[in-house]
Amino acid sequence: MSELRSIVRGVGGYLPERVMTNDEMSKIVDTSDEWIQQRTGIKQRHIAAEGELTSDLAVAAARKALDAAGLGIEGIDLVIVATTTPDMTFPATAAIVQQKLGMHHGAAFDLQAVCSGFVYAVATADSQLKNGLGKRALVIGAETSSRILDWTDRTTCVLFGDGAGAMVLELAEKDAEDRGILASSLRSDGHHWNKLYTDGGPSSTMSIGHIRMEGKEVFKHAVGNITDVVRDVFEKTGTTVDDLDWFVPHQANKRIIDGAGVKLGIPPEKVVLTVDRHANTSAASVPLALSVAVEDGRIKKGDLVMLEAMGGGFTWGASLIRW
Numbered sequence: 279m280s281e282l283r284s285i286v287r288g289v290g291g292y293l294p295e296r297v298m299t300n301d302e303m304s305k306i307v308d309t310s311d312e313w314i315q316q317r318t319g320i321k322q323r324h325i326a327a328e329g330e331l332t333s334d335l336a337v338a339a340a341r342k343a344l345d346a347a348g349l350g351i352e353g354i355d356l357v358i359v360a361t362t363t364p365d366m367t368f369p370a371t372a373a374i375v376q377q378k379l380g381m382h383h384g385a386a387f388d389l390q391a392v393c394s395g396f397v398y399a400v401a402t403a404d405s406q407l408k409n410g411l412g413k414r415a416l417v418i419g420a421e422t423s424s425r426i427l428d429w430t431d432r433t434t435c436v437l438f439g440d441g442a443g444a445m446v447l448e449l450a451e452k453d454a455e456d457r458g459i460l461a462s463s464l465r466s467d468g469h470h471w472n473k474l475y476t477d478g479g480p481s482s483t484m485s486i487g488h489i490r491m492e493g494k495e496v497f498k499h500a501v502g503n504i505t506d507v508v509r510d511v512f513e514k515t516g517t518t519v520d521d522l523d524w525f526v527p528h529q530a531n532k533r534i535i536d537g538a539g540v541k542l543g544i545p546p547e548k549v550v551l552t553v554d555r556h557a558n559t560s561a562a563s564v565p566l567a568l569s570v571a572v573e574d575g576r577i578k579k580g581d582l583v584m585l586e587a588m589g590g591g592f593t594w595g596a597s598l599i600r601w
């Protein structure tokens with residue numbers, strides 16, 4: 279029997295116009311450019327304009343991904359939006375994205391795995407396509423995290439930014455180059471939910487709440503969790519770190535990325551870094567980093583690319599793609 283693969287047809291990213299520097303941040307809370315850069319590698323972040331919604335960011339990124347794929351919306355059967363900051367409690371932001379893209383057909387839903395959302399969505403789309411749910415999926419990570427920040431809490435508000443990234447996946451027969459998603463690994467451990475969460479929600483407080491985080495605790499788990507899933511994907515595919523062309527990690531903190539890179543033996547020149555310019559855009563960070571590295575010509579057809587992320591839940595995951 280022939281084997282099927284979900285191939286990447288195109289990616290695209292979108293960042294809101296407004297850039298907020300660390301110096302600006304130091305006028306809001308007791309912090310400094312030096313502290314933020316030293317502890318996180320972040321220099322600036324983008325902040326959505328008033329009235330600019332997660333769905334607007336998602337649509338802008340989706341249009342770029344569709345253009346890159348050379349496809350119109352009529353070619354898409356499934357829309358998944360990974361987000362922690364939906365426009366509304368319901369309907370799914372994916373449904374609003376569908377409407378804004380002028381799409382009446384197919385299926386659309388949101389996926390909530392916080393910062394790991396995009397990796398979860400890629401793995402979900404891959405299995406949905408392979409199970410006959412459609413031929414092409416539009417997978418989006420989009421966030422307006424600035425709306426759920428406590429702008430008086432310096433331990434969290436300096437870390438996050440807004441943005442969106444999108445990917446078009448297409449089901450195809452496995453070819454000689456073996457392009458497409460080769461394997462994914464997803465994990466979660468809900469015992470850690472209260473280390474990174476919002477102190478509110480529809481069912482608990484009837485409000486949205488703000489991001490709360492025990493940063494040190496998250497940091498402690500991050501490197502180990504990331505390396506576990508990345509190694510699992512290497513093992514599943516019979517590949518090693520030497521085969522890898524690009525490592526595209528979740529962009530939460532440069533120290534976490536460096537730590538994982540060292541532990542896995544990935545040379546820094548193979549790591550795509552955007553945390554300095556984008557900060558932590560949660561579910562958008564991986565597709566945004568991908569879109570940057572594809573647009574500047576680093577990631578090319580045939581390259582072996584490892585995506586990974588870790589976030590609230592805890593959730594974590596990795597996906598290996600032959601571009």
Ligand code: UT7
Nearest residue numbers: 308309310313317393432433436493494496497530531589
């Ligand atoms: O995407 C989801 C995953 N999230 C993450 O991966 C985040 C993981 N955690 C981290 O990235 C780091 O733990 C942080 C960047 C959040 C914090 O770095 P840290 O090296 O763990 O610092 P810390 O929390 O131990 O704080 C050190 C000091 C404290 O002061 P004292 O108690 O030593 O006097 C903090 O109060 O830095 C202080 N501090 C700040 N100072 C200036 C905390 N935030 C700030 C700030 N500016 N923004």
